[in-house]
Amino acid sequence: MEKKNKELHYKRAVIHGTKSTLQHALDGVLKEHKLPQNRLEKLGLNGDEGRVIVHEHHHKAILCATLTTYEKGALQPIMGIAPKAADWPIKLVEPPKLPGANETEFLDGFLFLGVWKNHIIFLPSRSCTSEHLEDYLNCLLQKKSNWPQGALVSLDDRPPKEIRQKKFEHVKTMTFNTTLGSSLVESQQPAVTAKTKEVTHTMIKTVHFKPAGASWKALKNFVGIFGGKLPEDILLDSDFDPNDVNVKVEVSCAKRKLEKAGPIMDVMANALRHVETDLVKFKFEDGTELKGSDLKTKKPFRMDCTGSMPVPQQVDKAIETYLQELLDRGTIAADE
Helix, strand or coil, X not given: CEEEEEEEEEEEEEEECCCCCHHHHHHHHHHHCCCHHHHCEEECCCCCEEEEEEEEEEECCEEEEEEEEEECCCCEEEECCCCCCCCCCEEEECCCCCCXXXXXXXXXXXXXXXXXXXXXXXXXXXXXXXXXXXXXXXXXXXXXXXXXXXXXXXXXXXXCHHHHHHXXXXXXXXXXXXXXXXXXXXXXXXXXXXXXCCEEEEEEEEEEEEECCHHHHHHHHHHHHCCCCCCCCEEECCCCCHHHCCCEEEXXXXXXXCCCHHHHHHHHHHHCCCCCCCCEEEEECCCCEEEHHHHCCEEEEEEEEECCEECHHHHHHHHHHHHHHHHHHCCCCCCC
């Protein structure tokens, strides 16, 4: 066992369609479906992937749980490290048997979470993120008795207090660092011979750029909130080389000093709520700048770990400590 840095993230649950808090709703559905088998969300074309809360308990006033993701029947590759060998061996292994289990599966990812009222603090992994958690909560809560039809949970960012103060300043521009993939498409275009006026068909190469990546997804979300729509691909002149184009998207505000940053930052925080990289940058009229990561509330904690897995009791304690810290700093309020 060794100590490692792990990062706790904070989100505020906003439930559309009911006045229930997330803690009350989640506690209720877990009591109704006590067995993990009954709260399993099957995924994939054949239902051979899954997400499930495998364990839940209370730590003082906080509802704690462990969410896992897995693929049924998956094998784990292992590698032998042989410093003097020309090749290192690789082998696929099956998961070991566990007492009391009919089957065992390797985990793709896990996420520890603690919920208090509408405040949620969690420790994600690469394969089990806030987006997976939000999707799973919405699936699980559909199984709750008397859950309103159409009610949805959104896990929104709550920026630190000093960042929220920027909402009262005028935002000048937003810049997106956009990653684009491209594809070269051949299509038949009519070509007219000048002398004979004969119409023939010639293969003319046209370049279509298909935007991709997390930044493009965030931009589409942002525009979609305002009722707009972005194209699936962009047709460029045939002289363009797909490898020679870099794109930066800049959104500027049409209004002047009366335009406050608050509404725009709120919309961007929602669009970027599951994106962890600095894909967007705000520039204010006074020249100061904010990155997309500045809208996030998170903090590293030192924890005892077995391999990459932290000791669950230490996660519970860290969640409790971080929750109290956010309350004391005024980042969140007890009555929210």
